[in-house]
Amino acid sequence: MVRGARRAHHRPTRRHPQPRGRIPIVDRPGGPLVNRFAPGVFTPRPKAASLPQMLAAQSRLEFVLLLRNGEQLLLTMFIPITLLVGLCLLPLDTSLGSDSAARATTFVPAILTVAVMSTAFTGQAIAVGFDRRYGALKRLGATPIPRWGIIAGKSIAVTAVVILQSLIVGAIGLVFGWRPDVAGLLLGAVIIALGTAAFAALGLLLGGTLKAEVVLALANLIWFVLLGIGSLVVLSSSIPNWVHWAARCSPSGALTEALSRAAAGSFDAFGVVVLAVWAIVGAAGAVRWFKFS
Numbered sequence: 001m002v003r004g005a006r007r008a009h010h011r012p013t014r015r016h017p018q019p020r021g022r023i024p025i026v027d028r029p030g031g032p033l034v035n036r037f038a039p040g041v042f043t044p045r046p047k048a049a050s051l052p053q054m055l056a057a058q059s060r061l062e063f064v065l066l067l068r069n070g071e072q073l074l075l076t077m078f079i080p081i082t083l084l085v086g087l088c089l090l091p092l093d094t095s096l097g098s099d100s101a102a103r104a105t106t107f108v109p110a111i112l113t114v115a116v117m118s119t120a121f122t123g124q125a126i127a128v129g130f131d132r133r134y135g136a137l138k139r140l141g142a143t144p145i146p147r148w149g150i151i152a153g154k155s156i157a158v159t160a161v162v163i164l165q166s167l168i169v170g171a172i173g174l175v176f177g178w179r180p181d182v183a184g185l186l187l188g189a190v191i192i193a194l195g196t197a198a199f200a201a202l203g204l205l206l207g208g209t210l211k212a213e214v215v216l217a218l219a220n221l222i223w224f225v226l227l228g229i230g231s232l233v234v235l236s237s238s239i240p241n242w243v244h245w246a247a248r249c250s251p252s253g254a255l256t257e258a259l260s261r262a263a264a265g266s267f268d269a270f271g272v273v274v275l276a277v278w279a280i281v282g283a284a285g286a287v288r289w290f291k292f293s
Helices: 051-068 070-089 100-133 138-139 147-175 180-208 210-232 239-248 251-263 267-291
Strands: none
Touching: 051 070, 051 100, 051 147, 070 100, 070 147, 100 138, 100 147, 100 180, 100 210, 100 239, 100 251, 100 267, 138 147, 147 180, 147 267, 180 210, 180 267, 210 239, 210 251, 239 251, 251 267
16 A cells, blocks of 8 residues: 655755855854864874873872782781781880880881881882783883883882881881880981882892792792891890891891981981992892893
């Protein structure tokens, strides 16, 4: 069945004719703007960003990755906090006394050293080793950021995490009665920054030169060794003098002694020099032998 023809219900809309070969009205000069973005917004800029911009972007990326890694947070936050709380609660006799305030005064600088080692050395070395294994650093090495910029970005991110650790450990120490010298807090912040740079450089040197499996084993082993050496500085009254000075030549011993003296309001020039030497040696080695794959 075919329906018969009939009139349309609506009359056609009257429009201005656009003959063939003419530009539509919306595309003519002075026509109505239909694009919400101004011309040139998406114009490519084929040039590398400036070094400060690249360094800021790299540091921000590394900082976010550190905070998102659960294993890193366990190593950098849970272990130092647990050690500090346990040492302050246990009935231990120290050279300053046997109450909780004396224990906090003795062990807070040592726990700060443990926190710096965990974040800057062990965590960095393992992360860099496995980034190299999976090709992440190789892709990063193909970007315009120089090699020293990668190292500096990781060091800045680690420093930010260490600042957060120091605030948490310091707050717990204050709860247990730790009362550092006010001027020593500023000096301690500088010493922590120097120690972070030294351990970060050593961690990058280890993680950037060896295989991931070897780095995983060595980083944890060296962490325990440095932890033991740092404890020799805390127990200086129970060991020979030459052992104490030998322990202070290590980065963990130098950082522990320098922080202890800074909290008491004095300056440990020998410890600062030792940390600076370790930082220079580690950074020079990392820049020289760091490999992306």
